[in-house]
Amino acid sequence: MLSFFFLTTCCAVFAQEKQDVAAVDKGVTKVSVMYPYAEGKTFNMEYYESKHMPMVAKFLGSNLIKYTIEKGVASGIPNQPLPFMAIGTFYVKSLSDYQAAIAPNRDAIRADFQNYTNVSPVILVSEVVK
Template identity: 30%
Template sequence: MSVSLQVIYPATERSHFDMEYYTETHLPLIDPQLGAHLENVVVTKGISGPDSTPAAYHAIATLIFADADAFTAAMGKISPLVEDIPNFTDVTPQMMIGETI
């Protein structure tokens, strides 16, 4: 069964998130670090909540790995991505590991 890692960036009134840096600099770091272990990456940019309320999240990145072994191998190479987070946001991302169904 495939394994997913979701990286969720909560939005608040005072949080900062540089979407240009995220898309042009951070996301391109994924392939050289994790590409050999990835099946797919999907990034969703928050634009609004229900009834035009502000989006609860700046972005949610979903990384899909073939299985637990691929996920474990990728996690050994993730530190450059984690170290880059302060370059585009001041929020601490939430992370969820799951099985895709």
Template identity: 35%
Template sequence: MIKVSVMYPNSERVKFDTDYYKNSHLPMIQESLGDALKGLELEVGIAGRAPGELAPYVAIAHLKFDSVASFQESFAPHQEKFAADVENYSNVQGELQISEIIAL
């Protein structure tokens, strides 16, 4: 199993509409990816390491798939639609990382 993490860097100038992302963007992704998507989680940053410090990421979405190929095949046909929606919830682009999930 793999996890695709989309991480939105945080700063004083970042705008991020969590309600839109949670209630519109992520449901659109779920519907578009269908059964290929095995799990979805949203994390919203609330603090950094030191008191008063911003969280490094304003939000992180974690999407689970059986394999990298499954992610690529299900995501590619919708990539432009997903990218075009970013302006509706943020002024920053997410950083994407694909990780292998290793159970301990």
């Protein structure tokens, strides 16, 4: 009975994850904020997850479809340094609305960096094609 419950729960979680991935449609703007790894650099994931990303998400309002947070764990090449310590991604309906929401809050967003990292992020804005 316990294994049936476990299997049912795992299937439900997988179905939800698959649905979340499918929720991002072609043409959506993706803003990736990537924090490069370097010796001596730090990143407070707990603060980033609980304070910084929710703050930025509030600024984006109804334009925000969803956001994700990734923690870097390894390079794609064995025995090579990690390329990024973390990546925060915002999926938004409109790039111009994103820019309009961020512009008046840019100073607050940048001032908050010191609370979780000593790294300058690299930002990539892209369009989801599939």
